Amino acid sequence: MALTLRQRNRLAAMHHIIETAIDLFDEHGYTAVTVEQVAAAAGVSPRTFYRYFGTKEGLFTTDTHAAIGQDLLAEQLDLDDLPGTLERIVASVHTAAAPSGGAALYTPWSGVRYVLEEPAVREAVYTALDDLSERLTAALRSTGADPTRARVAVRSYLFGVYFGALEQWHLDGRVRPLLDYVKEGSAVLAGPSGPSGSSG
Amino acid sequence: MALTLRQRNRLAAMHHIIETAIDLFDEHGYTAVTVEQVAAAAGVSPRTFYRYFGTKEGLFTTDTHAAIGQDLLAEQLDLDDLPGTLERIVASVHTAAAPSGGAALYTPWSGVRYVLEEPAVREAVYTALDDLSERLTAALRSTGADPTRARVAVRSYLFGVYFGALEQWHLDGRVRPLLDYVKEGSAVLAGPSGPSGSSG
DNA sequence: CCGCTAGATGGCAGTGCATGCCATCTTGAC
DNA sequence: GTCAAGATGGCATGCACTGCCATCTAGCGG
Incomplete structure (x- = not known):
């Protein structure tokens, strides 16, 4: 693999956040779930969420690989x-x-x-x-x-x-x-x- | 015309806001101009702006006629x-x-x-x-x-x-x-x- | 094993968009 | 003139998003 440890950790964290977010969306609805809640449930800070995905919708448009x-x-x-x-x-x-x-x-x-x-x-x-x-x-x-x-x-x-x-x-x-x-x-x-x- | 006075006033106000907004955008750029500034320049409250257009981008997507x-x-x-x-x-x-x-x-x-x-x-x-x-x-x-x-x-x-x-x-x-x-x-x-x- | 550098992360404050609520004012019918 | 309905404004609030700076960690050389 051509990816460094940091890059792999980053991708793993992104996938984890995406799955956590979709679980929350499935349960409470997309608009009712805030970025802050997604970040908290995934164990990262909101600031890191935005560094990864840019926007809330970036969860679905960011190419994670x-x-x-x-x-x-x-x-x-x-x-x-x-x-x-x-x-x-x-x-x-x-x-x-x-x-x-x-x-x-x-x-x-x-x-x-x-x-x-x-x-x-x-x-x-x-x-x-x-x-x-x-x-x-x-x-x-x-x-x-x-x-x-x-x-x-x-x-x-x-x-x-x-x-x-x-x-x-x-x-x-x-x-x-x-x-x-x-x-x-x-x-x-x-x-x-x-x-x-x-x-x- | 099939429009009441209220409807015509509303359309006139919307066109005025649109023109005022575009003038401001031309001068300072779209993102640099806030809805509050557009509303103030057009002589309406921000609340009325949102009632008319829904969003800032609604200036360009609302069919005013x-x-x-x-x-x-x-x-x-x-x-x-x-x-x-x-x-x-x-x-x-x-x-x-x-x-x-x-x-x-x-x-x-x-x-x-x-x-x-x-x-x-x-x-x-x-x-x-x-x-x-x-x-x-x-x-x-x-x-x-x-x-x-x-x-x-x-x-x-x-x-x-x-x-x-x-x-x-x-x-x-x-x-x-x-x-x-x-x-x-x-x-x-x-x-x-x-x-x-x-x-x- | 110890520091050092660079990158990643977190916390915080601030801005702007957008909405709900309520008071006030205007329009238009009676 | 009166009154109901609609339009408007002001206020408070929530949330998305960003800049700034402090902190932490990974990875490297001594």
Whole structure:
């Protein structure tokens, strides 16, 4: 591992705070639980909480394994095939969340409910998607793509296909695989008749 | 007019507060100006400011002519032709903002800079788009459209085409008409080859 | 084993956003 | 003129978040 002891302790503490916070949220509701209460329950000071996550919503938007996440994205990214990239990443995260052999390092689905149902968290996630959009748009433009086309395509896949599929998957009770929704969403944009709603 | 005296006074006061606020923002910056300062400069109490706009960012997301806005949307809305709907609304707002004969009731472009450049405002606008997405998705579903297809299509047009076009238009210095960007954005989604970035 | 340096943490005070409550004032109907 | 309803202001409060400084700990060299 390329992480020092301090870095590993930090990540462990962050995961502990996240799990403690979600337990409190499940019991009392997101808005009713204060950052001070989360920090106290997790055994850290509020000041440290803010140093870790920046904001209360940062619990859901901070990439707690930034190194891994960056590697995964860089590894799967294909700017000429955005739907394929999205599907591969969703597939990777999904298998990682349901491990068959090793221990799950991190279960990213425990907080999805708050991402979709809590307005403040949802808002923060939009900002995170916004940041990612900007980076991907810049990357796509560096390959020679038209600025407007690049911007619209990236944003449509992230805010439209990805977030839309995630929400519909959640609303439907998480029965069918998320990947099915992502594929159907990609088909909406790539379909020969365009994304007009008249073909439902 | 269908508005009572109280309603007209309220709208006039809101417009006055908005203009006062933007003047202060232009001079000192958005974050450096407090709600208390805006309220004092506009001659109202902070409590009234919050009753009008809900939040500081509500200055940019509150529809100050809700009745007119709703009429416009309902009038132009065609669920079978989302790109056409978007283009007609953009065209309407643009002509309203550059009046040739009568006086401009409202200039919606004075605050666009903050919508795109100020993170807190941008975030709030995302939530406003999110609300609109939900309403349009519900309307589209009521026509028999597939849930996932409806959700992805609406969100792609609002977050991808509309917001993306607005941002690129702003980044390019607002030289070409916004409508051009919207049309190009719509073409990205409706194009025969799909929204992949390889055709730039 | 002992200090030293740098980074991490905690405590504290302060600011600003936002809301609830109640008193006061204005509007508009009778 | 009277009265109810609505709009406004002032006050108190809670919570998110930040800057500042003191303290503690990890990790390294002697």
